[in-house]
Each structure stands twice: as structure tokens, then as C-alpha cells.
Amino acid sequence: PIVDEETxxxxxxxxxxxxxxxxxxxxxxxEFLRADNGEFYFIEINxxxxxxxxxxxxxxxxxLVKLQLDIANGEPIPFKQNELKxxxxxxxxxxxxxxTFLDFAPSTGPVPDVTIPAGPSVRCDTYLYPGxxxxxxxxxxxxxxxxxxxxxxxxxxxxxxxxxDFYIEGVETSIPxxxxxxxxxxxxxxxxxTDFLKR
Numbered sequence: 001p002i003v004d005e006e007t008x009x010x011x012x013x014x015x016x017x018x019x020x021x022x023x024x025x026x027x028x029x030x031e032f033l034r035a036d037n038g039e040f041y042f043i044e045i046n047x048x049x050x051x052x053x054x055x056x057x058x059x060x061x062x063x064l065v066k067l068q069l070d071i072a073n074g075e076p077i078p079f080k081q082n083e084l085k086x087x088x089x090x091x092x093x094x095x096x097x098x099x100t101f102l103d104f105a106p107s108t109g110p111v112p113d114v115t116i117p118a119g120p121s122v123r124c125d126t127y128l129y130p131g132x133x134x135x136x137x138x139x140x141x142x143x144x145x146x147x148x149x150x151x152x153x154x155x156x157x158x159x160x161x162x163x164x165d166f167y168i169e170g171v172e173t174s175i176p177x178x179x180x181x182x183x184x185x186x187x188x189x190x191x192x193x194t195d196f197l198k199r
Contacts, residue, residue, distance in 0.1 A: 002190035027068045058090035058148040089155040093178045095143040097134045100177035107172035108136040117162035121148040
């Protein structure tokens, strides 16, 4: 909610110009940080899909995985940048096997039971199933939970509902931290910064 359409268009133009400058054709992700004064600063471009790509899929209506494969197969990009229309708001929570209130200590072991949230405008990409084991030898990411809403508030409350419905027995998760963040005034008002967790 803190990025207006004019700023979004300016960033989009900068990213397209950068891609053209290096003759890059495919999907990628450009990352920026926003300063207190409202200015945006470039961090990096990743020439691949990111973990967060379901957010873009929700608001654009595009299947980015299929699109990436089509482009790699020699098919042209089927639209121009200015033809893309974003709709609504999406939020993603990475559900990790960590105790977020104990310095993000890893939490591993068997998962005797699990309930995956579902419903309209709720997406959960996960490997979890009752009886699986969270291994200490791999990344702690267990699931990507994504919600969409026509408004930011609708997406936020839908995410809170989905987090409340998500049940993972046997390991600590990042779910309690996300509930705290989503209920905070700072998050609701878009007043976040890199020191948010310290506050």
C-alpha cells in the first residue's frame, strides 16, 4: 500500500531498460529498498523465479512458471510491459521450521499431523503431510502461504484466517511471528523498516 502507481511505473521502466541493456529475455526479479524519504534504491536483479513468485501470479493472473518455460522454448513474450495490469493485493508468508521467538532456532523432527489451509484466494505450496519428517539437512522452509484480496485489508485478514487454520504438529514454526506482524499497527499502516523486529 505504500507504492503508488506512478512509482511502480517508474520502477518498471527502469527494470525494462536494464533488461534491454543486457539483452535479457525471460522472467526475472528486480529488488529495491524504499528509504524513509520515499526514494527507492536498487539492490539486485535475479535472473530466475523467486520464492515470492506466487504473489505476482495472484495479482497479474499470469502463470509465471509456464510463461518462463514458453520463453525458454523460443516463444515470444505475449505482452508488452505497459499491457500488464495488476489487480488487488497479495501477501506471502514463508512457513519455516524455526522458533522465531528463540533467535530463529531450527526445529526439526516428525510431523504427526498437519492441516493445510485452503479456500478462495488462498494458496499453499508445501511438501507437508501427516507423518512426514522435517529434516535438519535441508532449508527450513516448509510451506509458502499466499493470500489475495481486492484490498490490502482483505488480503491481510484472509492471511490471518489462513494462519489460524494452519496446524503443524511436532515442530515449532514461524506462524506465531507472522500473526504478531500482521496484527501490528506498523504492518497495517505500511510503516515497516529493516529494524522492525527489534522494535
